[in-house]
Amino acid sequence: MKSCLVVDDSRVIRKVACRILSDLGFQTAEAEDGITALESCRAHMPEMILLDWSMPNMTGIEFLRALRRERAGEKPIVVFCTTENDTAHITEALSAGANEYIMKPFDREIIQAKLVEVGLA
Amino acid sequence: MKPDDFEYLARLLRRRSGIVLGQPRPAHIENRLAPVMRRFGFKDVGALVAELRHGRDALARAATEALTTNESSFFRDRAAFDLFRDRVLPAIVERRAGTKRLRLWCAACAAGQEAYSIAMMLDDLKLPQKGWSVDLIATDINSEMIARAEQGLYSHFEVQRGLPIRRLVDHFLQEGQNWRISEPLRRMVTFRPFNLLDSFGWLDDLDVVFCRNVLMYLDPKAKAGVLDKIAEVLVPDGYLLLGPVETPTGLSAAFAAVAGAPGLYSPRVDEGPALARVARR
Numbered sequence: 001m002k003s004c005l006v007v008d009d010s011r012v013i014r015k016v017a018c019r020i021l022s023d024l025g026f027q028t029a030e031a032e033d034g035i036t037a038l039e040s041c042r043a044h045m046p047e048m049i050l051l052d053w054s055m056p057n058m059t060g061i062e063f064l065r066a067l068r069r070e071r072a073g074e075k076p077i078v079v080f081c082t083t084e085n086d087t088a089h090i091t092e093a094l095s096a097g098a099n100e101y102i103m104k105p106f107d108r109e110i111i112q113a114k115l116v117e118v119g120l121a
Numbered sequence: 122m123k124p125d126d127f128e129y130l131a132r133l134l135r136r137r138s139g140i141v142l143g144q145p146r147p148a149h150i151e152n153r154l155a156p157v158m159r160r161f162g163f164k165d166v167g168a169l170v171a172e173l174r175h176g177r178d179a180l181a182r183a184a185t186e187a188l189t190t191n192e193s194s195f196f197r198d199r200a201a202f203d204l205f206r207d208r209v210l211p212a213i214v215e216r217r218a219g220t221k222r223l224r225l226w227c228a229a230c231a232a233g234q235e236a237y238s239i240a241m242m243l244d245d246l247k248l249p250q251k252g253w254s255v256d257l258i259a260t261d262i263n264s265e266m267i268a269r270a271e272q273g274l275y276s277h278f279e280v281q282r283g284l285p286i287r288r289l290v291d292h293f294l295q296e297g298q299n300w301r302i303s304e305p306l307r308r309m310v311t312f313r314p315f316n317l318l319d320s321f322g323w324l325d326d327l328d329v330v331f332c333r334n335v336l337m338y339l340d341p342k343a344k345a346g347v348l349d350k351i352a353e354v355l356v357p358d359g360y361l362l363l364g365p366v367e368t369p370t371g372l373s374a375a376f377a378a379v380a381g382a383p384g385l386y387s388p389r390v391d392e393g394p395a396l397a398r399v400a401r402r
Contacts, residue, residue, distance in 0.1 A: 012290055085295075086295060094286070100285070100286050100402060102281065106281070109278075109282060110278065110281045110282065113282045117285050
C-alpha cells in the first residue's frame, strides 16, 4: 500500500485529506508542523507528502529543503497543498524540489488529478 | 416537466445537433435551460417549449446550445495527449518539414481546455519560432463556450484538473482567484462557433483532427456523417483522434485504426471519401 504523510497545522484539513487519500488506497500518517513531519520521515520515509506552507515551528518550504537534505529525502513525492496560491510561491516550491502543487480549497477530484500528475494514481 | 415537453426538446436537440438526449432527467434539463428561461423571460420549461413550438429560431438555437454537454478539462485522457506528442506530432512534423505548415482542428472544444492543451504541446516544440505556420482551429456548437474559450479565463478548480503545475506557471497569468491563458497561446488558437451537422466547406487540408468525446453523444446517422465529412477535409496522411469509447467501426469506412495506438485513426486511401478526395487532387 502506498503511504502518504499529511502535514498541516489544521486538524480538519488533515482529517479531510487523510480520508480522501485513504479512499484512494493510501496508508496515511499525520504531522502538524515541519519539525514533527521531519521526525516522522526519519522514522519512516513515505512515498508521498502532502504539505501545507504556513505552519508554526517549521514552515512547509523549510521542511521541504530540510527533507531533501536527509538520507533518502529525495525519494518522497512532495505535493504542496496550501492557500499560498500565487506564482511566486509556486515557483519557489518547485525550485525547492516540490513535485506538484495544490491550491486550497481542494476537493477529491483535484487530489486525484494531482496523483495522476505525479504517477501515484 | 411534461413527458411531451421532454420529447419535444429531445427531437429539437437531435434535429439541430444530432445529439441524443438520453434518459429523461427533468431536474437536469431544467437546470441547463434555466439561463435560457431567464434570458427569454419564461417562468418554466412548459412555457419555453410552448414558444419553441411556434418556431422561434433564436430561442431554439439558445435551447440547443444550453442542452449540449460542455464537460472538459486540460489534457483530458492523458493517453490521447501522450499519443499526440509521441506518435502524431513527430510523424506530421517530419512529413511537413518541406512546407513547414501545420493545420489542426479541435472539433468540439467546449471552453477551450483541449485546444489550449494542444497549443501547449505545439509550443513545447517551438514550431513558430522555427519558422512554421501553425493553424489551430477550435470549434464548438455552443457560442457561449466559444466566448469563454476566447477569454481563456479559468477557475482555480479548472486549472487544477489535468494541468501540471509547471504548465500553469509557464502558460497562465493569475487574475485574483482565476488564471488566464497567456497571450502567445491564446493567439495560437482561432475559435469559432460551429455545428458539426453543417457543411465542412470552410475547413480543408487538415493534418490532425481532434474529435474526442463528441461522437458518443450523437445518433448513428450524425456520427457517420461527421466521420465522412472529416475524411473529406483531412489530408490523406493526416490523423483523427477520437475519444476512448468512440470508433468509426460500423459507421464509416473512411478510417483505419493505427496499430498500437488506441483512439488514433488515419484515412483509408483505398476507398470512401478519402479516395474521392485523392482523386480530385
